Amino acid sequence: MLQLNYIRDNKELVIRKLQVKNFKNAEEVITNIITLDDERKATQKELDDVKGKQNLIAKEIGGLFREGKKEEAEAKKQETVALKESEKVFAEKMSEVEQKIREALLSVPNLPHDSVPLGKGEEDNEVVAMVGEIPQLAEDAVPHWDLCAKYDIIDFNLGNKITGAGFPVYKGKGAKLQRALINFFLEEGEKDGYLEVQPPLMVNEQSAIATGQLPDKEAQMYVVTLDKFYMIPTAEVPVTNIFRDTIVDKKDFPIQRCAYSQCFRREAGSYGKDVRGLNRLHQFDKVEIVCIDSPEHSYEQLEVMKKHVGGLLDKLGLPYRILRLCGGDISFTSALTFDFEVYSAAQQRWLEVSSVSNFESYQANRLKVRYKDENGKMQLCHTLNGSALALPRVVAALLENNQTPEGIVVPEVLRKYTGFDIIN
């Protein structure tokens, strides 16, 4: 959520920036919010006045009773009758206006950073880096879903039987490869100063609202109806909510957390080649990194996080590119996002394996994560997060890119975790 005072002070800038995000009717929506807020202020003043008068009378009555002046006190009581009536009217108007403001603010996305390019969709994203060599595969190279079947390491049909599409069963070396990647990612995180946490996989409604999954993305989550819990779509939700309603110490910046979790996404509306094999799953494994920092340093921290994510891919020997998402493709809550995509050589496709974002104070405003600045003033923190990394597509690329006539070669860095160097 944007801060109302910021909108008031920077109306033109806000409207201009919202247009970069292709937000419709920016001018109208923003003008309306300010008008509503003016109304709120006026109403509050009247309400405060009425309450002030009542408080005064109540005190007088208290004094009169103590002095034993009963009749005078009773007379005073009459004075409050009219005040109570108008209090009711103003209070109703107040909550009505506040509700309208809240709804309007929730509908406004975060403002994009100055560096966010204009654009409508993914075709307009800016490629900022290309790292590694695109592997040249043999003529008979096959996509990962064939390799999974050939070596019997990931069984999609079995998952279909047990649950449904998008819930594969990992077997033997496939399962071990999963464990190896998780351990590798977590230990690399620890090396770079991230404290490991293991969060709940279900969250309550409040947590889902705080990080922005509700109300807009409700259809993407699995819901435990009996208890009204939501299966997490990413560890970002529980890990960021660790800090909900807290005042953190600026001495602790940057606060860095990493967490492995399974993630659950309904992925309503997906179809075709996008969902083949490991490309898009309903349940998948991911190590997430979450940071909290001051507004002054959050963009520095974003670079630090990018370096961490890139380092993981370097070590795995996967070719990748980094995209700066354009206004049309960047998420509702993000100010600046870099996507990391690995090249999956048999599919000849780029697959997104990480998304690293700075949310500035947008999430923090809903979460109420604050710190005291040098002057002792309360300030909202900046929150950031990124995948480091999501497993399935990393596995897809590893299988495809490393296939040889003898089998699939396990990257050097993973061997101490897998205990084998080839899948055959």
Added chain:
RNA sequence: GGAAAGUUGGCUGAGUGGUCGAUAGCGGCGGUCUUGAAAACCGUUGACCUUCACGGGUCCGGGGGUUCGAAUCCCUCACUUUCCGCCA
């Protein structure tokens, strides 16, 4: 699943209808003492809305009610803890 007790400021914990935004301790900040630190002592220390300011208002888990007046009484919801039952 059954029963009981709770939810107060950064933390612990008083307060059961009127100078209570709230006693006290811890912690934090400032100071005295000290070469420095610790200890001791003194002072200070909640958030939010509104206002140029003075000031006014809100907040004692959430919501509603009673009352001239609610942290305090009533209703309701949520959560926590303890005991019993069940159990990885």
